[in-house]
Amino acid sequence: MGSLVEIRNLHVQYGLRTVIDDLSLVVRPSEKILLSGPNGCGKTTLLRCMMKLQKISGGSILIDGGSDSADIAYCKQETGHSNYPLSAREVVAIGAMRRNRSERREIVEFALDQTGCSKLAGRNFFSLSGGEKQRVSLARCLAQDPSLLLLDEPTSFLDEEGCDSVLNVLNSLDSRQMTVIAVTHDLLMTRRLGWKVLRMDKGGVQWAT
Amino acid sequence: MGNLIFLFSLKPIVLGLIGMAVSGFSFPIAGVIILNNGLIPMRYMLMHGVILGGTLAIAWNLPMVLMVMLTNILLVLLMMAVNRSRSMTLANASTAMMVSTMGLASLISHVLDVPSKDTLEVLWGSPFALTTGDIVVIGLLSVALVVYCSVCFDIICVVFFDKDIAGAMGLNVRRHYTVMVMMTALAVAVSMKAMGALLVDALLVLPVLIAARGAQGLKQLFVRSSLIGLALSISGYIVALVWNLPVSGVLALMSAVLYGVSSIWNVHLKRRNIICSRRK
Numbered sequence: 001m002g003s004l005v006e007i008r009n010l011h012v013q014y015g016l017r018t019v020i021d022d023l024s025l026v027v028r029p030s031e032k033i034l035l036s037g038p039n040g041c042g043k044t045t046l047l048r049c050m051m052k053l054q055k056i057s058g059g060s061i062l063i064d065g066g067s068d069s070a071d072i073a074y075c076k077q078e079t080g081h082s083n084y085p086l087s088a089r090e091v092v093a094i095g096a097m098r099r100n101r102s103e104r105r106e107i108v109e110f111a112l113d114q115t116g117c118s119k120l121a122g123r124n125f126f127s128l129s130g131g132e133k134q135r136v137s138l139a140r141c142l143a144q145d146p147s148l149l150l151l152d153e154p155t156s157f158l159d160e161e162g163c164d165s166v167l168n169v170l171n172s173l174d175s176r177q178m179t180v181i182a183v184t185h186d187l188l189m190t191r192r193l194g195w196k197v198l199r200m201d202k203g204g205v206q207w208a209t
Numbered sequence: 210m211g212n213l214i215f216l217f218s219l220k221p222i223v224l225g226l227i228g229m230a231v232s233g234f235s236f237p238i239a240g241v242i243i244l245n246n247g248l249i250p251m252r253y254m255l256m257h258g259v260i261l262g263g264t265l266a267i268a269w270n271l272p273m274v275l276m277v278m279l280t281n282i283l284l285v286l287l288m289m290a291v292n293r294s295r296s297m298t299l300a301n302a303s304t305a306m307m308v309s310t311m312g313l314a315s316l317i318s319h320v321l322d323v324p325s326k327d328t329l330e331v332l333w334g335s336p337f338a339l340t341t342g343d344i345v346v347i348g349l350l351s352v353a354l355v356v357y358c359s360v361c362f363d364i365i366c367v368v369f370f371d372k373d374i375a376g377a378m379g380l381n382v383r384r385h386y387t388v389m390v391m392m393t394a395l396a397v398a399v400s401m402k403a404m405g406a407l408l409v410d411a412l413l414v415l416p417v418l419i420a421a422r423g424a425q426g427l428k429q430l431f432v433r434s435s436l437i438g439l440a441l442s443i444s445g446y447i448v449a450l451v452w453n454l455p456v457s458g459v460l461a462l463m464s465a466v467l468y469g470v471s472s473i474w475n476v477h478l479k480r481r482n483i484i485c486s487r488r489k
Contacts, residue, residue, distance in 0.1 A: 051377040074377035082369065084245050084417075087426030090366050094374070097363035124425045125370075144378070 004029045004064055004148060004179045005050065011058035012045055019045050022059070025198075025205055029147070032173065032180045034190055036208075037200035043183040046200070047074070047150045050181075064147060073141035075134075077153040085124040088117060088136045095143030111143040115169050131162020138169045149173075151182035155189050167192050216450055225336035226446055228344050228403050229456070232396075232412060233442025235351035237434035238358050239396035240417040241427075242389045245369040250303035251288065251390065252413075255397040257307045258284045259406040261314040262398065263331030268321040273331075274343055277401055281394040284310065289387055334405030336446065336456050343402055350395050357392065358431060361385065366427055408457040415464035416441060422471045423478070441467065 005027035012020040020042040027033060035043050048054035049061055051072055063072065073095065089108060096107045112118045115135045120128060125136060134154055141149050154170070155163045163186070170193055173180055184190065190197055197208040216222045243252050262280030266273040284306060291302040318328055339347075358365060367375040368385055375382045400409040420433035445460035452459075 048373075051373075053373055053376050072377050072379075074374050076371065076373065082245065084241070084369075084421055085424045085426055085430055086366065086370055087429075090426050090428065091370060094363060094367045094370060094378075097367070097378075122425055150377070 002029070002065075003027060003062075004031075005181075006062040007046075007050075007059070008061075009059035010046075010049065010056060010061065012042065012049060012054065013057045020049075021202070021204070023200075023205055024059075027179060027181065029179055030177050032193070032195040033182070034193065034195045034197045035181055035183045035200055035205075036185065036190070036197060041200050041202065043200055044077075044152055047152055047181070047183060050148070050150060071144065071146040072148045072150060073144040073146035075137045075141050075149070075151045075154055077156055082126050084126075086126065087121065088112070088123055088125050088128065088132075088139075089121040091125045091136055092117070092121075092139045092143050095140040095145075107143050107145075111139040114142060114172065115139040116165065129162065131158050131165055134158060134162065134166050135169060138166065146178055149178050149180045151180065153183055153185065155184065155186045163188065213447075213451060221337045221339075222450070224339050224341065224344055225403070225456070226443070228339040228347050229336050229442040229446045229460075230439060231344070231351050232347050232400060232403060233416075234435050234439040235354045236396045236400060236412050237416040237420070237438035238354045238431060239393045240413040240415075240438075241431055241434055242365075242393050243414060244417055244421075246386070246389060248390065248393060250300040250307075251285075252393065252397060252410075254284060254288070254303040254307040254310065255281050255394050256406045256409060257310040257314075258394075259398055259401040259409075260328070260331055261310040261317075263401065263406070264314045264318050264323055264328055267327045267331075268317055268323045272342075274346055274399060274402055277398040278346075278395055280310075281398045282391065285387075285390050285394045289390070330405075331401065332406050333455065334400075334402055334408070334457055336403040339403060343399075347399055347403075350392070350399055354392055354396070357388065362428070365389075369427065404457045404460070408461045411457065411461035411464045412438065412442065415461075415468055419464070419468050419471045422475045437467075 003026045005025065007023060007025040010020050010023040011018070023046070037043055045054055049056050050063060051074055089112070092108045092111050093104065095111065096104045099107055112121050115138050117132070117136050117139050120132055120136060125133065128136065138154070155166050158166060167189060198205050199208045243249065258281045259277050262277035263273060265271070265280065266276035288299065288302055288306065291297055292299050317323065318325070364380060364385055367378065367380065368382060372382050396413060397409055400412050404412050416438035417430070417434045420430055420437050424430045424433055441460060441464055445463050446456055448463070449456040449459040
């Protein structure tokens, strides 16, 4: 089986500070990985490098063999701060923006339904609770149906109920073909999902046993 | 009534009404872009750009709208270059540019002996001064705004939502951001002749603030803002005509009053919802 993500000797610096030093990692298609590690060890930076949102200082990152059309969905720790409305349906539709109109409506409704967000569809995204926002964001990612899904601490700032609903959605990803890399500090998430855990420290990574 | 009918037989009055109606409908779209992209400091800079462009046009006897549009395009390009170099934040760069443009306008009006009364007209504006050429420019920009927002609605959604997510999806965020800022710059420039540099917000921003009360989605916000902008600009124009008052001032005050009323109504609705949910 080939690799979907291939990182070789990655080196990232913010000014004089080295954040990631000589990191190599191979992730296969359909693999689901939890990336954990102390604050500031470069987990979010690694995700941003994969999306080309962060310049790398050395090494290489190949997604889907270096294809420019690599389809990546990204779910942030905290998404969007705005005083102006965007409905939950509009947010989910962002994920399906490359589909044709006839498919789109169906995809959006399906994603909303899968994440239990159908009742939230007409509400302003920015007025939702943290857990609801996170589920709508996951619905957006499901509507995109990407080859690689990157999640940055999807359960942080959530109460028990919100956390539980998000973990249920993440559990349902096991049946999907997409590759998932989720950054987390949450031990409950690690236990509940049973995905492989990759520990990152001082720029290096190793599989947790 | 008879007086009003007579007034509408005059060409400047009809051109003014067309200009106000078209810009009232479409320019709040630029207002949505300004508010969602946090472009308020840049919008102030563009208003000052209007004063610089207006002063240059008067000094060199050039077409006002064209000169103001050119000045604002140049300012936006300069801002984008500063932003790309990351040497300054957009807000700080806008402030620095705003002061510089005013300084330059002041020097030019002194050196080239621009009459201060003419410069003041740039600040206040009048829809009765709109020419057929101005209406064509307003119409073209309005069509561009409506078409861009209809065709690229999804892209606008994602750029407003989160620029990182837009980037992760492989969208060219910078290109779309530049298009949006350019359209905003042109809308501010074109509004200047009808509304004056100081009151462009009544046409661009206030209808959006009113529409944002209770709107649940972006599509709803665009449509409501445009309809409120259209209703306000036509009614403001007619009220100004009937009472022989300056259109821009009347429109700005009407917008502000409607914003106040919508705020009070919004508070009332929130209280009612809290009471209803407690009863349940």
